[in-house]
């Protein structure tokens with residue numbers, strides 16, 4: 288039975304989509320069957336982060352409505368184990384038929400080991416849909432005070448929803464900046480009151496990879512790509528220590 292992992296944050300622009308793509312690719316690289324679903328209806332960009340901007344992928348709505356079988360989801364040309372469904376453009380999150388979406392995920396659980404839901408920013412319908420269905424949540428923040436506060440609030444909301452497997456990823460860490468801000472990853476963890484799944488450094492390759500329509504992990508082995516690979520191994524339950532210095 289596959290596991291459903293929602294990638295969430297209260298605040299926009301923290302790196303949900305980039306990390307969803309990087310971690311999913313890392314798991315596929317390790318031989319796992321992975322499905323990535325862009326749930327950011329109207330603003331989809333997971334295709335870009337996966338290096339699939341020209342793939343003309345089906346949307347999850349195409350599957351939910353029964354127009355295509357799940358097996359028609361786009362297969363990544365560079366990761367045969369990685370399938371992808373984009374978000375529909377002309378749709379609002381509140382109009383998604385939750386029963387049909389859940390049915391599609393039930394089928395997906397039988398075919399994939401990990402199913403990633405790349406959620407929209409905010410706490411509205413798209414967030415609720417992804418969070419309510421998830422087995423595990425990856426909550427992405429960066430060191431900005433606003434993002435950390437939003438992560439703390441989001442963590443409380445998730446707790447209220449009965450979500451117990453919620454782990455934090457601190458994205459875009461920068462030693463120099465953290466020093467100037469007198470900030471540590473410990474502080475971020477304390478404020479969000481969540482266990483840490485990983486730390487991802489600020490790395491211009493995340494943006495550059497999308498410019499060249501390459502998946503991050505094919506573009507570089509270092510920095511954020513290496514961090515995504517470590518996170519993937521932790522998701523598989525392997526003991527990979529997190530260094531917070």
Ligand SMILES: Nc1ncnc2c1ncn2[C@@H]1O[C@H](COP(=O)(O)OP(=O)(O)O)[C@@H](O)[C@H]1O
Nearest residue numbers: 299300301302303304305459488489490493494
């Ligand atoms: N670790 C990182 N280092 C540098 N830039 C990053 C990193 N993570 C994300 N970004 C950049 O930040 C911006 C927002 O990232 P994105 O993944 O779209 O966030 P979200 O999905 O949370 O809105 C993008 O331009 C992306 O390239």
Ligand SMILES: [Mg+2]
Nearest residue numbers: 303304327406
């Ligand atoms: Mg996004």
